Structures are given as C-alpha cells and as structure tokens.
Amino acid sequence: MALVHLLLLPAVLLPLGHSASVNVGIVNGTEANPHSRPYMVSVQGNGEHVCGGFLVSDLFVMTAAHCWKESGLDKAEVTAVIGAHGLKSNDFERIAVKEHHIHPEFHYPAPSNDIMLLKLGNSTENIKNAAKISISKLSKGMDRSCSVAGWGRIKTKGTASSVLLETNITVYENCETYWNDTNLLCAGGDKGGFCQGDSGGPLVCDDKAVGIASFTEKDNCDNPTKPNVYTNISAFMSWIEKIIEHQ
Numbered sequence: 001m002a003l004v005h006l007l008l009l010p011a012v013l014l015p016l017g018h019s020a021s022v023n024v025g026i027v028n029g030t031e032a033n034p035h036s037r038p039y040m041v042s043v044q045g046n047g048e049h050v051c052g053g054f055l056v057s058d059l060f061v062m063t064a065a066h067c068w069k070e071s072g073l074d075k076a077e078v079t080a081v082i083g084a085h086g087l088k089s090n091d092f093e094r095i096a097v098k099e100h101h102i103h104p105e106f107h108y109p110a111p112s113n114d115i116m117l118l119k120l121g122n123s124t125e126n127i128k129n130a131a132k133i134s135i136s137k138l139s140k141g142m143d144r145s146c147s148v149a150g151w152g153r154i155k156t157k158g159t160a161s162s163v164l165l166e167t168n169i170t171v172y173e174n175c176e177t178y179w180n181d182t183n184l185l186c187a188g189g190d191k192g193g194f195c196q197g198d199s200g201g202p203l204v205c206d207d208k209a210v211g212i213a214s215f216t217e218k219d220n221c222d223n224p225t226k227p228n229v230y231t232n233i234s235a236f237m238s239w240i241e242k243i244i245e246h247q
C-alpha cells in the first residue's frame with residue numbers, strides 16, 4: 001500500500017514534548033452520500049491514493065505541505081483524482097499536477113504552516129461531479145459543528161477506505177492548550193477524526209473549508225487524548241491569493 005510509508009513515526013516527535021503523527025481514514029465515519037462533496041480530491045502518487053485535497057479554484061487543489069516530500073509525492077508521478085466517490089471504480093477524472101507550491105515557512109517534523117497548493121494541468125470546470133469549495137475564516141466563538149471526509153484509514157494501522165467516508169466533528173476552543181503552535185485548529189477527539197491518508201482533506205464548516213487535515217496524536221487515531229490538528233486556512237489568505245491570482 002502506498003500509504004504505509006507515510007507514517008514516518010520516529011521523525012514526527014514534536015519538539016513540544018508531545019508526539020504527533022502526520023498523514024493520519026476517517027475514524028468512526030460513515031460513507032458519504034456519493035458526490036455530496038464535489039470538491040474532494042484524491043491526491044495520488046503513481047496512481048495510488050496518498051493524501052486528500054480539495055478544489056479551491058478550477059485549477060488549484062489545496063492540500064497539506066507534508067504530503068509532498070514526507071509522503072513521497074516528490075518521487076512519484078503526481079495526479080489529482082477529481083469527481084470521485086469510490087477510488088476503485090473508474091468513474092472519475094485524473095488530471096496531472098503541473099506545479100506544486102509549498103508554503104515557504106513550512107517546517108517539519110513538527111508540521112507548521114502545513115499548506116500546499118497544486119496547480120492542475122487542465123481546468124476542472126467541466127468535470128462531472130466536481131466543484132470548488134469556498135475557503136473561509138472560522139473565528140473564535142463561531143458555531144463549531146463541522147465535518148471532515150477522506151479515503152484514509154479507518155483505524156490506526158487499519159486499511160484505507162476505497163469509498164469516501166465522513167464524520168461530524170466539533171472544533172475546540174483553545175487549540176494552544178493542546179498543541180503549542182499558532183495557526184492551528186483543533187477538532188474531533190470525541191466522536192471521530194482523521195487517520196493516515198486523510199491528510200490534506202478539508203475541515204468543512206457551513207459548506208466552507210476552514211482547515212486542512214495536518215496531524216494527529218502519534219500512532220493513535222482511534223482513541224486520541226488530544227484533538228486532531230488542522231491548518232487554519234484563513235491565516236494564509238494573502239499567500240493563497242498571491243499564488244492563485246498570479247497564475
């Protein structure tokens with residue numbers, strides 16, 4: 001499974017005194033209604049699912065920066081699978097990724113500024129079951145009933161899902177009390193969450209993307225004691241605009 005080498009556990013000890021694991025399917029999820037999330041992208045290396053992602057424009061997929069080198073996309077032929085539900089069917093479009101833009105302040109192993117934009121070789125405008133999602137800001141105090149979806153593993157070291165799974169999650173206040181970093185959103189940890197292979201997928205609140213799945217507690221997607229961590233997209237708005245508008 002191409003997913004296996006994503007779990008670079010020894011390398012992902014956070015210098016926070018906490019340990020984290022990146023690239024971590026959806027735990028406690030249910031199968032999404034087919035094509036109810038037309039923005040979802042399976043980012044693939046040599047035809048195998050590596051990370052989630054989402055369409056933010058006709059030409060750009062947003063995902064996590066650690067998907068590139070740490071998950072081995074740098075050594076693979078990278079394609080974006082658009083308009084999919086089941087990854088084993090052929091009912092989707094595959095488009096080559098032409099450029100990748102990693103945030104210049106992305107750091108690893110403690111993933112910070114974990115955001116990347118992939119430019120596609122073709123527009124997704126006329127693709128069946130595909131549509132972009134708006135990105136938005138989740139401010140403190142806002143309604144925090146959100147969801148996450150992915151084709152990743154359904155439990156720690158479990159198998160990946162071939163159909164898109166989703167789960168409702170709650171975004172926590174005070175992410176800083178769990179993880180010592182800024183520009184993060186914390187969610188899940190009570191009912192469900194993400195796991196290996198879900199990285200890069202969107203945290204969706206009110207049909208808008210507010211976060212990017214980044215990392216979870218080391219080696220434990222099933223019963224985490226700390227919430228899953230997402231990149232807070234709105235903290236990167238000017239960088240995003242610069243890249244997308246420059247094209």
Ligand SMILES: *[C@@H]1O[C@H](CO)[C@@H](O)[C@H](O)[C@H]1NC(C)=O
Nearest residue numbers: 094095096097120121122123
């Ligand atoms: C773009 O679409 C054309 C026509 O469908 C196809 O021949 C070409 O391979 C596609 N390019 C990429 C980069 O996927």
Ligand SMILES: *[C@@H]1O[C@H](CO)[C@@H](O)[C@H](O)[C@H]1NC(C)=O
Nearest residue numbers: 030145146147166167168169
């Ligand atoms: C998730 O939340 C949505 C909207 O709040 C609700 O309609 C849906 O039934 C929930 N799904 C599950 C599995 O609880």
Ligand SMILES: *[C@@H]1O[C@H](CO)[C@@H](O)[C@H](O)[C@H]1NC(C)=O
Nearest residue numbers: 015016017018179180181182
């Ligand atoms: C949080 O991170 C900052 C900057 O990296 C560091 O100076 C501080 O000591 C850390 N605090 C804790 C409680 O680990």
Ligand SMILES: *[C@@H]1O[C@H](CO)[C@@H](O)[C@H](O)[C@H]1NC(C)=O
Nearest residue numbers: 027028190191192193222223
């Ligand atoms: C999944 O549900 C089980 C049983 O309700 C619970 O113990 C576990 O913590 C949940 N996992 C996540 C990631 O929330």
Ligand SMILES: *[C@@H]1O[C@H](CO)[C@@H](O)[C@H](O)[C@H]1NC(C)=O
Nearest residue numbers: 137138139140185232234235
């Ligand atoms: C996300 O980042 C934006 C912009 O920096 C900030 O205003 C907002 O409060 C952050 N959201 C959370 C929940 O921390």
